[in-house]
Each structure stands twice: as structure tokens, then as C-alpha cells.
Amino acid sequence: MDISAIRKQFPILHQQVNEHPLVYLDSAATSQKPQSVIDAIAKYYSEYNANVHRGVHTLGSKATDAYEMVREKVQRFINAQSTEEIIFTRGTTTAINLVAQSFGRSNVKKGDEIVLTQMEHHSNLIPWQQVAKSTGASLKYIPLQSEGTLSLEDVAKTVTERTKIVAITHVSNVLGTINPIKEIARIVHEKGAVLVVDGAQSSPHMKIDVQDLDCDFFAFSGHKMCAPTGIGVLYGKKEWLERMEPVEFGGEMIDFVGLYDSTWKELPWKFEGGTPIIAGAIGLGSAIDFLEEIGMEAIEKHERDLIEYAMERLSNIEGITIYGPNKQKQRSGVLSFNIDEVHPHDVATVLDAEGIAVRAGHHCAQPLMKWLNVTATARASVYLYNTKDEIDRLAEGLVKAKEFFTDVF
Template sequence: MISAEIRELFPILKQDVNGHPLVYLDSAATSQKPIQVIEALKHYYEWDNANVHRGVHTLGSRATDAYEGARAKVAKFIGAASEQEIIFTRGTTTAINIVAASFAESVLREGDEIVLTPMEHHSNLIPWQQAAKKSGATLKYIPLQPDGSISLADVENTITDRTKIVSIVYVSNVLGVINPIKEIAAIAHKHGAKIMVDGAQSTPHMKVDVQDLDCDFYALSGHKMCGPTGIGALYGKKSLLNNMEPVEFGGEMIDHVDLYESTWKELPWKFEGGTPMIAGAVGLGAAIDFLTEVGMDNIFKHDVELTNYALDRMMQIPDLAVYGPTTNRAGLVTFNLGDVHPHDVATVLDSMGIAVRAGHHCCQPLMRWLEQSSTARASFYLYNTEDDVDRLVTALLKTKEYFGDAIG
């Protein structure tokens, strides 16, 4: 397990909530921020705040260096071949929308196929619904196994020579499933399709190498990996990005503008219209420095061990249902406590200082597959401990006692 000293680097965790020490178990929604990231943001605004790629003055140069330095850190962190393959976005949602609007529009025709899974977050579902409506393409879904995982045999049976795009989550934000992206990419490429990977839940918790995965596009969100909100990135193979049209137009992304025609800057700036999220990028760079120092292999090992501990403890609670596989899963446990509504469970837990998520988790089709309207979810990160899990289990037992007849 990661040293308890890591927890001391997160100021927000030192508070009491409703008279109890905070136990934060909602990192799948957004992670907390270490002091290094908070200080990096503070330093930028106090010393370097200026627009980028424009002024030749000292502050402008320092801001540009910090912004582009963060891009280099993202590229190295996920194993991109070039910094030009990293587009800064508002987050995973924006990144997927860029691919669905620009790349999809250039390749999809009526009768083509877009392949997804029922476990996709709405951010990796709705953009493809819209792309299918505009192009006349067909949406197809790789079926789920009874535990919520997918089999490569089903992948082989779903992807065909008519498939142009496969878009799939690396780690499910509900089931915790870790999908075999490298193998799925190989199957997609065998049929001439391109693969988009939703990396919102994978990037914070495990080492990612986009070249080894051989994915064509990869999206991430900074706020789930100890960085600020409002910043993320799209990785795309340079050959694909070069042939894609921008989806936002204005300042920063232009090369030459006439009254009737304009041309675009080279990669990556042609996709970054307007003043970018400069401070967010600086904060994301600091978050990457922090995660790299801790070690992604260490974080993954910690999260898996803590999740296994939580599964062992929680599955001993009578009338508590856990969803997703018991092996090959990332750092979260999604559950329901008898017939008690998840919102009621979350409210009682909050009264004891424990923060969990309740609802459909932006995965309504998956909820219907689970035959549930909503679930509760405890998600873990490098600052969580076995003591946090023990407090969760104790609180769930008290919740069960509180609702009494509503259980079962």
C-alpha cells in the first residue's frame, strides 16, 4: 500500500464533515488535489499570468513555456510519439466530441458501423448517436458477459468490414471493468476501423502507453488525476489529426485570414481555438509530476489491493449487492443495499462524513442492463486507506440497521 504520508499532501482531507473526519470515496467523479497542484496554480496566477503564443514580453514567454511544457508532460505520461499529438481540451467529453464531429464526419457514410459497448459513459455514447444520425451510420454494441465484462470472441463477432469506428471505455466508471484495449485495437485495425479510447478512469490509476495499445485516439480528464477541473487532452495519431478539420474557429488556431478564406496553424494548435486553459494546463502538468513521482505502478497496485479489501469486506454485508467482476477491475465498488434507494444510502453515509456517489453515473443504458434505476458507488484513489474502507463498512451496517424493514 502507498505510504500514509501521501494523504497528508491533500489539504481537503484534513477537515471534518458533519462532525466526522472526512472519508472521500468519490474519486471516480473527481479526485482531490495535492498541495503541489494547488501551489502550481497559485504560482502561475501570482507570477506568470499572461496569454500564450502572442506577446513577446517576459510574462507571455513564461506562460507559453509553462503551457507547452505541460503538453510535453502529457505526451510523455501517456507515451505519445510527439507533442503534436496532444490537443488540450476541457476534458474527456470535449475530446470525444472533437473526434465524433471532425474525424467521424470525414469517414462515415450511410451503412457504415460505429461499435460501442453498453457500459459507455454518456460522454462516449451521445456524440456517436449524433454522428450516426448525421451520416446514416449504424450503432452496434458488443454484448456484455453476465459479470459486465466483454469477451474478445464477442468483439470479433461485432466488428466487421463495415465498421469504421470503435469507441470504448478503458475502465468502466460503474463496473470497474478493465477492458482489453490492445486486443480490441488489433481486431478493429484488422477490419480497417479506427479506435477511440475513453481514458477518463484509466489514466489516473494505471500506466498508459498509447503506442503500445495502438489506439488511434485517446481522451483524458485532468480533474480525475489530481489536476484542476476544466482541462484534459485528446491524443490522436499525427497522420489522422493532420487530415481532420478543426471544430472551433477563431483566434489562436489560424495561420492566415482573408475576408473570404482562412488557413489553419499546424498541429496541435489548429484544434485549440481561442485563449486556452493555460492555468489548467499548468496544474495538469504539476499533477503529472506528482503522479510520476509516486509511480503509476505503485498507484495501480495500491488501488487494486484496496479494492480487493473493500470487496472482501462489503460482500460480507447481508443484502448488499455488488456489481461488476470480482477480478481484473479497477479502484471502485458499485453496490446497492437491499431495497434502500442509493440516494438514501448516500445521505446517511454523508451524515457520518463519508462521501460516495449515488445515481445512474451517466450510464443509463448500463443501469437498464443491470436492471437497476441507480446504484451507490465507492471509488478509491492513492489517498484512501483500509481504515476508510472499514469506516464505510461500519457505516453501511448502521445504515442497514437504520432502515430495517426496507432491506431485502
């Protein structure tokens, strides 16, 4: 990978923040956008802005073709069997809620079990809490190992014949833990349950093959993978999607509407009520082109090298605690940490003064914070445009933060 050439394609990176060159280490929250994605969105709005599917005029036809072509790109990007299995949503949260509201409420009853982990983002936790409350099902949690990983033995013990749904993150947004989804899917299906995967932190960083993973549902967001905000994808196996009812009703998703009853379009459009996120989808298609030109394998290797380097640099700073797996094969491009006696918000503030953007807080994972016995962490997350020099800047900034608060207190 030519990182210098890649960085040149991201206009936002070439600026000063607080009189320092920007170091953006918050891609787990949202990634930056290459010029090609920005241009693709601008071209849609300036050359063929129109609504899709129902218009027969030239602009409408062009917009529809462009929109549906992105569905084909997404199908290939995650290796789904059919475009019918690709539902456009507003993001991972909307996609998981769709599964919970449609599939969950129809297939879970009192006495059934929904299995989660304590490392889940709130978006893959709260929807299942609500399903359990409304159906009388119980929630169970696969225990975490000391480094924040999962044991397949524990998965097999926790998932039983009463389990209907297992909802799990592919990669933890706090620990960086990469969960063994393919092996978990085998256990889940042996017990007759369905596997829902939160892919928000995996799809931007590694090659995804939903058929190989054998998950039943897979949700991800565009804005974490160089696409705009407001666009996401729900993949679902066709056999499940065909049985599910829509949760949003209105234009675009209907076939026939009468005064007292209506029917729905076929897949995938029955789940896409209202005017879709056309510009967002077009931006997502451009982002997929960009990522595939570089190569997902190359991106994953680059991030692993960066995180390994970052763990080495930060581990040499006295008073820093790093959370998550030590083995690089178990970790993605996320590094959460704390400095002894310094609140992570204060750490982030000092780093920002140095032009370094990191995240601080509970990262929408409060149960995991409780498991870690902390209220919050600082989090640096890398992507294809980050460099080892930026990791050095991070380490230097953390030393400054530590020295500043040591002197103050």
C-alpha cells in the same frame, strides 16, 4: 507507498464532515488536489499570468514556455510519439466530441457502422448517436458478459468490414471493468476501423502507453488525476489529426485570415481555438509530476489491494449486491453496489451523515443501469490517498444504513 505522507499533501482531507473525519470515496467523479498542484496554479496567477503564444513580453514568454512544457509532460506520460499528437481540451467529453464532430462526420457515411458497448459513459455514447443520425450510419453494441466484461470473440463478431469506428471505455466508471484495449485494437485494425478510447477512468490509475495500446484516439481529463477541472487531453495518431478539420474557429488556431478564406496552424494548435486553459494545463503538469514521483505502478497496486479488501468487507454484509467483475485483474478502483430495498440516494445520505462521501445515481450510464436491471447504484471509488481504515468506515456506515432502513420499514 507511504500513504500517511501522501495524505498530508491533500489539505482537503483533513477536515470534519458532519462531525466525523472526512472519508472521500468519490474520486471517480473528481479527485482531490495535492498542495503542489494548488501552489502551481497560484504561482502562475501571482507571478506570470499572461496569455500564451502571441506575446513577446517576458510574462507572455514565461507563460508560453510553461504551457508548452506541459504538452511535453503529457506526451511522456502516455508515451505518444510527438507533442503534435497532444491536444489540450476542456476534458474527456470535449475530446470525444472533437473526434466525433471532426473525424466521425467526415469518415462515416450511410451504411457504415459505429460500434460501442453498453458500459459507455454518456460522453462516449451520445456523440456517436449524433454522428449516426447525421450520417445514416448504424450503431452496434458489443454484448456484455454476465459480470460486465467483454469477450474478444464477441468483439470479433460485432466489428465487421462495414465498421468505421469503435468507441470504447478503457475502464468502466460503474463496474470498474478494465477492457483489453490492446487486443481489441488488433481486431479493430484488422477490420480496417479506427479505435477511440475513453481513458477518463484509466489514466489516473495505471500506466498508459498509447503506442503499446495502439489506439487511434485516447481521451482523458485532468480533474480525475489530481489536476484542476476544465483541462483534458485528446491524443490522436498524427496521420488522423492531420486529415481532420477543426471544429472551433477563432484566435490561436489560425495561420492566415482573409476576408473570404482562412488557413490553419499546424498540429497541435489548429485544434486549440481561443485562449487556452493555461492555468489548468499548468496544474495538469504539476499533477503529472506528483503522480510520477509516486509511481503509477505503485498507485495501481495500492488501489487493487483496497478494492480487494473492500469487496471482501462488503460481501460479508447481508443484502448487499456488488456489480462488476470478481477477478481483481479485471477491475479498477471502482465499486458499485446496492442494499436490498434501499434506494442508493438514501444510502449515500446516511453515509454522508457519517462523513463518508460516495456517489449515487445512474453515473451517466443509463443504458448500463438498464442492463443491470436497476435504476441507480451507490458507488465508492478509491484513489492513492485512501486507506483500509476508510474502507472499514464505509462497511460500518453501510451496516448502519441497512439497520436504519430495516427499522423504518
